[in-house]
Amino acid sequence: MKPFRRRSIQCILPLALLGTQCVNAVSLDLSDTDSIKSASKIIADEMVSYYTGYRPGDVAGNLPSPYYWWEAGAMFGSLIDYWYFTGDDTYNNITTQAILHQTGSDNDFMPPNQTKTEGNDDQSFWGMAALSAAENNFPNPSSDEPQWLALAQAVFNTQAARWDTSTCAGGLRWQIFTFNSGYNYKNTISNGCFFNIGSRLAVYTGNQTYADWAEKAWDWVSAIGLRDADYNFYDGSDDTINCSQIDHDQWTYNAGTFLIGAANMYNFTNGSSVWEERLNGIIGNLKVFLKNDIMYEAACEAAGTCDTDQQSFKAYLARWIAAAIVKAPFTYDSLKPILEASATAAAATCTGGTNGTSCGNKWYTGSYDGTTGVGEQMSALEVIQSNLLTVVAAPVTEDSGGTSKGDSSAGSTSDIDQSDLDKSVVTTKDRAGAALLTVLICFVMIGGALWIMI
Ligand SMILES: *[C@@H]1O[C@H](CO)[C@@H](O)[C@H](O)[C@H]1NC(C)=O
Ligand SMILES: *[C@@H]1O[C@H](CO)[C@@H](O)[C@H](O)[C@H]1NC(C)=O
Ligand SMILES: *[C@@H]1O[C@H](CO)[C@@H](O)[C@H](O)[C@H]1NC(C)=O
Ligand SMILES: *[C@@H]1O[C@H](CO)[C@@H](O)[C@H](O)[C@H]1NC(C)=O
Ligand SMILES: *[C@@H]1O[C@H](CO)[C@@H](O)[C@H](O)[C@H]1NC(C)=O
Ligand SMILES: *[C@@H]1O[C@H](CO)[C@@H](O)[C@H](O)[C@H]1NC(C)=O
Ligand SMILES: *[C@@H]1O[C@H](CO)[C@@H](O)[C@H](O)[C@H]1NC(C)=O
Secondary structure, three states: OOOOOOOEEEOOHHHHHHOOOOEEEOOOOOOOHHHHHHHHHHHHHHHHOOOOOOOOOOOOOOOOOOOOHHHHHHHHHHHHHHHHHHOOOOOHHHHHHHHHHOOOOOOOOOOHHHOOOOEHHHHHHHHHHHHHHHHOOOOOOOOOOOOHHHHHHHHHHHHHOOOOOOOOOOOOOOEOOOOOOOOOEEEHHHHHHHHHHHHHHHHHHOOHHHHHHHHHHHHHHHHHOOEOOOOOEOOEEEHHHOOOOEEOOOOHHHHHHHHHHHHHHHHHOOOOHHHHHHHHHHHHHHHHHEEOOEEOOOOOOOOOOOOOOHHHHHHHHHHHHHHHHHHOHHHHHHHHHHHHHHHHHHHHOOOEOOOOOEOOOOHHHOOOOOOOOHHHHHHHHHHHHHHHOOOOOOOOOOOOOOOOOOOOOOOOOOOOOHHHOOOOOOOHHHHHHHHHHHHHHHHHHHHHHHHHHO
16 A cells, blocks of 8 residues: 555745744645545545534534535535545534434425525535435435435425426526525526436436436426527526526536536436437536636636635536546546546645645635635535545445435425524525526616617
8 A cells, every 4th residue: 555645744944944834735646546535534624624513502414604504415415425435434423413404394405494595406405415325325324214315305306396387488496485585586506406316316216207307407498598509507597587588607516417417317318319419518518617627617716706605616516527427437538637637726725724724716726815615625625536436336226236215205295384484584695686686687677778779
């Protein structure tokens, strides 16, 4: 075995002479499995240091402000991946505890506490964590607890029931509850995560119904123009104008969620040419988010305006690129170089903070940019550990070693009693939704004015 390298210490000479300060970094050699694992561990440890929910008196599964509930679900998903790729089970217990604490009484990730911020996309990030647990044979909860596969099926079933044909000829709304701003917004990430979960459930269970829904979500997003012919994935549209205008912002996680979904549909259809072509289209257009194969959040990174949510989006693109390679091995040659270049660049930014190992956001700059947090750590973690995809066993399905117990009718009880819901606080997410609507309305008015002038 090669020597176990923890971190390289590069002392800057003048500071070293003062005898105290050294600049650390996270060293990473992609040709060395142990190096990838030890870099991942340093980054995971720091990510988890933001979380206190396992402590007595704290609430399991919640991250402190400014992190929304959904990002905690995403973080526990990344810890399931961490265990899968590295074999290190340090965080398995707190992950299981957190996920089970947030299932809500119907076991569908609709806890009453969270309804003031919970949209379909937020629910999905917890559902996808549970689904990853099933696919990776993460240790099952005890039999009197909800099971991973059934939790993911519950999320799918509640969302299929929300498919809304009253406007825009279909689609899922962003928000679940009418009292949240953003209820009128039909967005790409909500529909993309439904597509993602549906396609993966189809592969895992072999049940065609999930694939039919996934196909329906793909078709709708395409028909309404949230995906265009060049495989750009735009942010969303307003149903008060019947989705006749599109918000054209592009985010890494939207391309990513359609990438993994298309790879699973390709796999489910035994390599159909239709899904092969779509998969190639999505891969070809990832260039929107790449500089020399290094991922960047084109809509906000250069301007330095990425918010707390957006700082984590590259984590999901990285995670879903790795999963797409596994389900559609022919994509290896086009996708693996992205994981390699991005991992190397990400590790080079991990020189910030008090320990000199906090990761930054702008990987393409080659150095720490002064921002750090759960999103930055999660993004670096996912992209670095994903490079282990060739040394771990393939994920399982029900027919090939999967042990998680499912329930195809999970979550079919009605959405929780509206009188229980916490409607008290107007959150910044609500305000963001309202701002977005204002922008869309302005857009329509300017369009109208131009029309009159012409
Ligand atoms: C720095 O390292 C110490 C000791 O390993 C750890 O307890 C602490 O959480 C680290 N701080 C950060 C910001 O990662
Ligand atoms: C996780 O929990 C189990 C059961 O409570 C316990 O036996 C085990 O030691 C724990 N593992 C870790 C790494 O804390
Ligand atoms: C809901 O909030 C209460 C009070 O803060 C807390 O005890 C409980 O654990 C929370 N439940 C969830 C699922 O977050
Ligand atoms: C709304 O948009 C859908 C999809 O483009 C279209 O089929 C439908 O006719 C439109 N409805 C109205 C009232 O314009
Ligand atoms: C894929 O192949 C399997 C095994 O040959 C077969 O059972 C299944 O029906 C095929 N699926 C499709 C969608 O062609
Ligand atoms: C489907 O995925 C499995 C790995 O989970 C892989 O071995 C198989 O080759 C894939 N099928 C196709 C058609 O690429
Ligand atoms: C397939 O999934 C659908 C949707 O959840 C469910 O109604 C149906 O019973 C499932 N079929 C089988 C054979 O499990």
